[in-house]
Amino acid sequence: MTDPSPPRPPAPVQKHFLAGTHRSVAPEQTVERVRPLLPVMGITRVANVTGLDAIGIPVVMVCRPNARSLSVSQGKGLSLEAARASGLMEAIELYHAETITLPLKLATRTELRFTHPLVDVDALPRLPVSPFHDDLRILWVEGWELMGGKPLWVPYEMVHTNYVLPLPPGSGTFVNSSNGLASGNHLLEAITHGICEVVERDATTLWYLGGEQTRRRTRVDLSTVDDAACLSVLEKYERAGIAVAVWETTTDVGLPSFLCTIADRTPDPLRLLYSSAGMGCHPSRGVALLRALTEAAQSRLTMIAGSRDDGGRGKYERTRDPETVRAVLAEMAEHGPSRDFRSIPTREHATVDEDLRWQLQRLYAAGIRQVAVVELTQRAFSIPVARVIIPGLETMHDVPGYVPGARARQVLEGRGA
Numbered sequence: 001m002t003d004p005s006p007p008r009p010p011a012p013v014q015k016h017f018l019a020g021t022h023r024s025v026a027p028e029q030t031v032e033r034v035r036p037l038l039p040v041m042g043i044t045r046v047a048n049v050t051g052l053d054a055i056g057i058p059v060v061m062v063c064r065p066n067a068r069s070l071s072v073s074q075g076k077g078l079s080l081e082a083a084r085a086s087g088l089m090e091a092i093e094l095y096h097a098e099t100i101t102l103p104l105k106l107a108t109r110t111e112l113r114f115t116h117p118l119v120d121v122d123a124l125p126r127l128p129v130s131p132f133h134d135d136l137r138i139l140w141v142e143g144w145e146l147m148g149g150k151p152l153w154v155p156y157e158m159v160h161t162n163y164v165l166p167l168p169p170g171s172g173t174f175v176n177s178s179n180g181l182a183s184g185n186h187l188l189e190a191i192t193h194g195i196c197e198v199v200e201r202d203a204t205t206l207w208y209l210g211g212e213q214t215r216r217r218t219r220v221d222l223s224t225v226d227d228a229a230c231l232s233v234l235e236k237y238e239r240a241g242i243a244v245a246v247w248e249t250t251t252d253v254g255l256p257s258f259l260c261t262i263a264d265r266t267p268d269p270l271r272l273l274y275s276s277a278g279m280g281c282h283p284s285r286g287v288a289l290l291r292a293l294t295e296a297a298q299s300r301l302t303m304i305a306g307s308r309d310d311g312g313r314g315k316y317e318r319t320r321d322p323e324t325v326r327a328v329l330a331e332m333a334e335h336g337p338s339r340d341f342r343s344i345p346t347r348e349h350a351t352v353d354e355d356l357r358w359q360l361q362r363l364y365a366a367g368i369r370q371v372a373v374v375e376l377t378q379r380a381f382s383i384p385v386a387r388v389i390i391p392g393l394e395t396m397h398d399v400p401g402y403v404p405g406a407r408a409r410q411v412l413e414g415r416g417a
Helices: 027-037 080-098 187-209 211-218 228-239 285-305 313-319 322-334 352-365 406-415
Strands: 045-048 059-063 072-076 104-107 138-145 150-155 181-183 242-248 257-264 276-281 372-375 385-389
Touching (some): 027 080, 059 080, 059 285, 072 285, 080 181, 080 385, 150 372, 187 211, 187 257, 187 276, 187 352, 187 372, 187 385, 187 406, 211 242, 228 285, 242 322, 257 285, 257 322, 276 285
Antiparallel strands (some): 045 059, 059 072, 104 138, 138 150, 138 372, 242 257, 257 276
């Protein structure tokens, strides 16, 4: 195969909303569409927490007290409605991954390998204590392979987010997270967003493993940013006295990716706040950078609100420790900008279909041969939800028990590590 192309819908999915993100409908329409369904999915509260910080970038938290994974999700955006749509869709996609209704198979790889098309299991992120072997019975779920356009079976552990004990048979084999879980106004929108997230995590991991040399040559000169939405966010940071540093993390895949770090320029000893970071990836460099900038503000507000249930006390203490903040500020000062934002390649497409086609072509050019999608849309809600799994790409380096894959090992070998 030389020209990967996804299955096409009857009509192209046009982008009608381009203010800071690319969507087929405006955030207000998304919110109104899902609002009647929130009680059924256990969503009890959508809280505007923007005012807990001085930055002013809209952030909300969405509460699901009886969740089977995270009970609090976050959302951010240029406007409060965009933040609401972001937070609600994150909570909704988690609910869908907690309550999967698809048929499952309990079997070994040996039992399935000659009768079922299987994902490249050896290229999936695995735990250091993984018990996996060809004759271990685990649960499998059927998805779709976008590059070949054929069915593909993947480990259920990499799809669901139901962490209620006891866990299903064969659990503890692969990295279980929400990486690649996405929703949208259309299934293709969900898939493209999921691909961006998986590529973003891979890019961030490889960037971190690249060490000091990588940091020095990838720092973005923020004075060269020419995207209006990004400039408006940078202005908010400046008014709030927040230092901002951005690095380009784009890999050989070629989807623009960024990492943003923020901290109080002059820390107040009477009100020590958190240094935080955000990531972003999208075919459009402006959208990718905006995601990183706004996610950094969201991460800081998440710590301020103290409502996230997947971080212990140590995480809160580390990120607001005076020495940590000083180290972050020193790194910002030490590694001066070297990358012109305007020189970073960007793609602006009129339809979501074109985004997806280009993403698959870029992944294929980087040596990726499978992009698996499991559709989690439930008929009762008709909200498109998908889980994207891309064998060969790295998961986040800070996941407990992270085991470097082939791409990470190549970076480490290049450093002589």
